[in-house]
Amino acid sequence: MALETQTAPPKVRLDPVRWMRDNLFSSWANSILTIVAVVLLYSIVQPASRWIFTQADWTVVVANLKLLMVGQYPLDQVWRVWLSLLLTMAMLGVSKGVWSKVVGNVGPAYVLGLTLLAVLPFPLYGLTNRLWLAAGAAVLIGGWWLGRRYGASPTFRNGVSWAWVLLLPLVLLLLRGIEPLLPVIPTRAWGGLLLTFVLAITTIVFSFPIGVLLAVGRRSSLPAVSIFSTIYIEVFRGVPLVTVLFMFLIMLPLFVPGSESTDNIIRAIVGFTLFTAAYIAENVRGGLQSIPKGQFEAAKAVGLNPFLTMVLIILPQALRIVIPSNVSQYVSLYKDTALVVVAGGGMLELLGISRNIANQPEFLGKFIEALVFAGVLYWIFAFSMSYIARRLEAEMGVSKR
């Protein structure tokens, strides 16, 4: 690269030939790498797209779409799932309006995705579902507008934060039902993507505070607290997740009398939460260690007690630093929810259903199509999560400059 002294930044040129010469063919080695990459890409994309468009038999997905999405959730109650989606999209829209840079392209991408699904002539679903999808896009846009309009007000922003906190319990209540207003749908019937989400999101929400407490506890000057935290963290990090799930799903009733009646989903969530919390704790501990001693001293010197020092000065900085590692933990958790199938307990989340479908007589061997479909769904949300996390990190990094 040439070192030039310039007084103004160079103008951006939209010249594709020049761009390619500068970026793809700037040297011999670079040109060879470019060609190799193109060949590789082609040799993957070409057969993959041939398979997707000509060989694959997507009827297996079409016929089982409802099963893949919500499992055995009663068809006449599926509107509750749709309503939950709508609430979430509305919140996403409002957040896009308020924290535009953090949500970034996830907002428009979801609007586009929902709209395409609503209008494209896939033979997958009927008019009602198309209307729900369109409504999803509409509330997202509506929320976006609302967020932009009132986003400047701190009260409104606080309200949005609280609404996110309330969203999960509200959605869970809506999905499960409450007599006599809404018929209760036993969690046995929840499945597919819905179950994956419920497991993952609930675990994320609960494991975060527990993990933070454990991390702080591990540094505590009270021996009882720090020893407990250390043992907890090391035990859960030393045991495979499947084992933890197995313990909570199958063996819990053997140890805790009366726990037979506890919902399987709740047991699985407890298992996931306790496991994930240990990893979050370890991440957060790393963040806490990276805060310079001067911060503790400055906090002491202005008269903050140890509790306020932790809450106002140390944790806000430490938690920012560990956003990337925490989010990658959450992304792997989201995918690992598939392990509930292995651990038993009869729950069929997205992956479990995809595998089950392959046992249906009319779709014997049509296993790959269902798996690919499930894979795409996993990817969409895992990618959204890490995308937003990266934006959040960049946005918060402003104060660190």
Added chain:
Amino acid sequence: MMQPQTQGDIIVCRDVCKWYGQFQALKDVSMSARRGEVIVIFGPSGSGKSTFIRCINRLEEHQSGQIIVDGIELSNDVRNIDAIRSEVGMVFQQFNLFPHLTVLDNIALAPKWVRRKPRAEAEQTAMELLKRVGIETQAHKFPGQLSGGQQQRVAIARALAMQPRIMLFDEPTSALDPEMIKEVLDVMIELAKSGMTMLVVTHEMGFAREVADRLVFFDHGQIVEQGTPEQIFTNPQEERTKRFLAQIL
């Protein structure tokens, strides 16, 4: 001196000793400060200057001897520690601002949470302090967006926000580029002239000459010599003081 000396000593140290493991960092340090007095502490690196002033707000614990700040003796009694820390402001060499908070929040935080002041009042006071140190236009920036001199002035304002009776400065200008030293010293000079009791570790002898009531020379964990700037600069009694002054002047 703005205040009459009869008000007595606001800081009294008697035979203060401090060890780090086997290493004795302070050896029988005895010193006192009157209300409104400005004391400059200087001496070679590792002589215990930082250790000494950090003992005064109990960032370090002394192991024997007595430290009495505004009538309260420093001990392991937690209530005392809180009482002392709110009497004593401290400014560090490395500023130690809170990087995740705006300049205004850095200053208003402790008044809000420790003194329980209403938000509006705390922020108004913070603004006034920012004006006093000459950077009210930077109130909504983050510390990382300011120059070193500006950061150190924010740090001074942050300490002043707790309305301390004593201010401790540990080499407040040694991490600064030369052109920023003056802006910080000017703030400190103004503060000294307003009657604040100040203990300042510094080698800025111009500052010492202008506002110090007393200079204290530390070496090897001991006070070697103390006196007015006049006495120390023109007629030092100890050989070590002379040698050290010859190096830095």
